[in-house]
Amino acid sequence: xxxxxxSPTHLIKTRGQQVTLRCSPKSGHDTVSWYQQALGQGPxxxxxxxxxxxxxRGNFPDxxxxxxxxxxxxxxxxxxLLLGDSALYLCASSLGRGSYEQYFGPGTRLTVT
Amino acid sequence: QKEVEQDPGPLSVxxxxxxxxxxxxxxxxxxYFMWYRQYSRKGPELLMYTYSSGNKEDGRFTxxxxxxxxxxxxxxxxxxxxxxxxxxxAMKEAGSYQLTFGKGTKLSVIP
Numbered sequence: 622x623x624x625x626x627x628s629p630t631h632l633i634k635t636r637g638q639q640v641t642l643r644c645s646p647k648s649g650h651d652t653v654s655w656y657q658q659a660l661g662q663g664p665x666x667x668x669x670x671x672x673x674x675x676x677x678r679g680n681f682p683d684x685x686x687x688x689x690x691x692x693x694x695x696x697x698x699x700x701x702l703l704l705g706d707s708a709l710y711l712c713a714s715s716l717g718r719g720s721y722e723q724y725f726g727p728g729t730r731l732t733v734t
Numbered sequence: 735q736k737e738v739e740q741d742p743g744p745l746s747v748x749x750x751x752x753x754x755x756x757x758x759x760x761x762x763x764x765x766y767f768m769w770y771r772q773y774s775r776k777g778p779e780l781l782m783y784t785y786s787s788g789n790k791e792d793g794r795f796t797x798x799x800x801x802x803x804x805x806x807x808x809x810x811x812x813x814x815x816x817x818x819x820x821x822x823x824a825m826k827e828a829g830s831y832q833l834t835f836g837k838g839t840k841l842s843v844i845p
Binding site (some may be wrong): 707 | 738740742763766768770775776777778779780784785786822824826829830831832833835837838
């Protein structure tokens, strides 16, 4: 049973650039949430996608946007990167919107220089 | 004041000890309470979840929720070196889609 997968594992970008991160949910799951985890902090909710629509958004600027595809996979896009965007970006999948049972992928570590 | 407070530790215990990990929260609308384990450079792994108040036991792990005190706990019995990780509490309101996490407590179990 395939768990949540994310790509790439690591990447390094320069301030001002744009980045796209990808996530495939656990088999059977239809909902994807994205979280940002800064070093030494707990994950912070960015947004959740269900039925290809953003259902809820956390306290993140519009530079953060996303997309969900018909096969339930998802992308997170961040524009105009800032040094403070350096973090571990986690994707979590679940069955149905609003589920408390969210299963996390290994994350993508983004470094902005 | 943050919605969820968790002592970051680090907490170091000898193998076999009973470990107590705790979180407090301020949002009385939280109804779902989860504990995640996160190994270094990995994603969080769901350990246990509890709805509303009460206790839940799973093997060596026991989760407790006291909504009147806005306080949740995770107990680990007979701790093992493989339990060494960061433990994150997470909470959710009914009808909301987001999990709100504590900062995590780093635990080391010394053989």
